[in-house]
Amino acid sequence: MDPSFRIVPASAPKSASVAETSNSLGLHDTLRYGPRTIATEIKTEGGLKDRLHSWEETQDNMKLTMLRNTQGLHAPMRMLMERKLVSANPHMPILPQTNLQLDILMGRDEAVETSDVFLGPLNGPPLDIRHDMEKKHRI
Amino acid sequence: MDHIDMNRLKQGEINLGTSIMAVQFEGGVVIGADSRTTSGSYIANRVTDKLTFLHDRIYCCRSGSAADTQAIADIGHYSLQMQTQVIGAAPTVLTAAAIMEKMCYQNKDQLSAGIIVAGWDKKNGPSVYNIPLGGGLFRQPWAIGGSGSTYVYGYCDATYQEGWGKDETVNFVKNTLALAMSRDGSSGGCIRMCVITEDGVERMFIPGDQLPRFWEGKEILSDVTKKPLAAIAAVMDVAPMAVEV
Numbered sequence: 001m002d003p004s005f006r007i008v009p010a011s012a013p014k015s016a017s018v019a020e021t022s023n024s025l026g027l028h029d030t031l032r033y034g035p036r037t038i039a040t041e042i043k044t045e046g047g048l049k050d051r052l053h054s055w056e057e058t059q060d061n062m063k064l065t066m067l068r069n070t071q072g073l074h075a076p077m078r079m080l081m082e083r084k085l086v087s088a089n090p091h092m093p094i095l096p097q098t099n100l101q102l103d104i105l106m107g108r109d110e111a112v113e114t115s116d117v118f119l120g121p122l123n124g125p126p127l128d129i130r131h132d133m134e135k136k137h138r139i
Numbered sequence: 140m141d142h143i144d145m146n147r148l149k150q151g152e153i154n155l156g157t158s159i160m161a162v163q164f165e166g167g168v169v170i171g172a173d174s175r176t177t178s179g180s181y182i183a184n185r186v187t188d189k190l191t192f193l194h195d196r197i198y199c200c201r202s203g204s205a206a207d208t209q210a211i212a213d214i215g216h217y218s219l220q221m222q223t224q225v226i227g228a229a230p231t232v233l234t235a236a237a238i239m240e241k242m243c244y245q246n247k248d249q250l251s252a253g254i255i256v257a258g259w260d261k262k263n264g265p266s267v268y269n270i271p272l273g274g275g276l277f278r279q280p281w282a283i284g285g286s287g288s289t290y291v292y293g294y295c296d297a298t299y300q301e302g303w304g305k306d307e308t309v310n311f312v313k314n315t316l317a318l319a320m321s322r323d324g325s326s327g328g329c330i331r332m333c334v335i336t337e338d339g340v341e342r343m344f345i346p347g348d349q350l351p352r353f354w355e356g357k358e359i360l361s362d363v364t365k366k367p368l369a370a371i372a373a374v375m376d377v378a379p380m381a382v383e384v
């Protein structure tokens with residue numbers, strides 16, 4: 001949680017980053033993602049894209065910060081701990097993943113969002129289970 | 140409308156160029172506002188209600204960008220609701236004002252909002268808090284805000300007295316707002332007022348044709364056209380000094 005009362009996401013200029021294509025050594029993984037290109041690394045200002053992408057997170061963060069200021073650090077801490085407990089999923093990352101408890105805590109258990117209606121899972125069945133498990137446990 | 144910092148308002152944004160006011164008296168507060176919302180020179184809403192409910196005995200007056208102030212007021216209303224549930228009692232006006240001030244200050248680069256928070260609470264009685272454009276928090280016995288307020292600072296300074304009761308305070312607010320509305324292009328319409336006391340909130344409405352009227356000038360054009368006739372008549376009455384026969 002970032003202690004900030006920002007109502008809307010700030011449009012921060014992003015720099016280049018290798019993080020998404022990095023292997024375990026922190027370098028660009030050519031075997032998996034192809035040769036390194038500057039075009040993919042320079043993150044130009046998303047503008048609307050970044051704003052929409054971080055919208056929910058910013059609103060949530062603002063509410064947690066408000067809780068912290070009015071009730072004390074314990075209040076957002078408890079909420080975040082509850083969310084973390086509920087997100088702990090011991091299973092392998094298989095396709096249909098629904099977390100009703102997390103939805104209830106986040107207040108979207110009775111909401112039907114576009115992601116529920118359109119466009120199923122982004123990636124197909126997991127091709128590299130080991131990689132996915134490594135990512136999940138952050139090895 | 141040029142004195143509003145147009146750099147803050149984005150092109151064509153709806154603007155609450157406004158006159159708002161809150162005055163504390165023995166036992167409560169009186170808040171008031173005009174009712175005009177403009178978008179450029181178009182009056183988008185001529186019967187706006189700028190007195191927004193935050194809690195049972197806490198209201199806020201909004202001036203500046205309509206969207207920004209509505210967003211802040213919504214967040215304030217939500218936060219106070221949640222806090223009431225947790226602590227089990229009504230929040231103080233200072234709490235409400237501090238919440239609004241935090242929102243205004245921490246987002247000051249993106250917002251254009253001048254807010255006055257006023258109300259009554261059990262701990263401190265009546266209070267008025269002014270949160271001008273930069274996001275500072277100032278407690279005052281009376282506060283005016285909005286574009287129309289610049290025209291009535293003198294009147295308020297000269298007229299305000301401590302120790303007034305409810306009726307004198309209502310009159311003070313009514314007269315001040317009427318004067319501001321008559322001089323400011325972005326204020327007008329009707330006057331909406333709320334009287335907040337321990338017992339409740341009383342809403343008052345003064346339609347545009349019943350506003351108090353002050354000096355409005357005389358019809359001087361007709362005097363100017365009359366003058367030559369009177370002058371000619373005066374000349375006719377004077378006896379000539381010499382007559383050529």
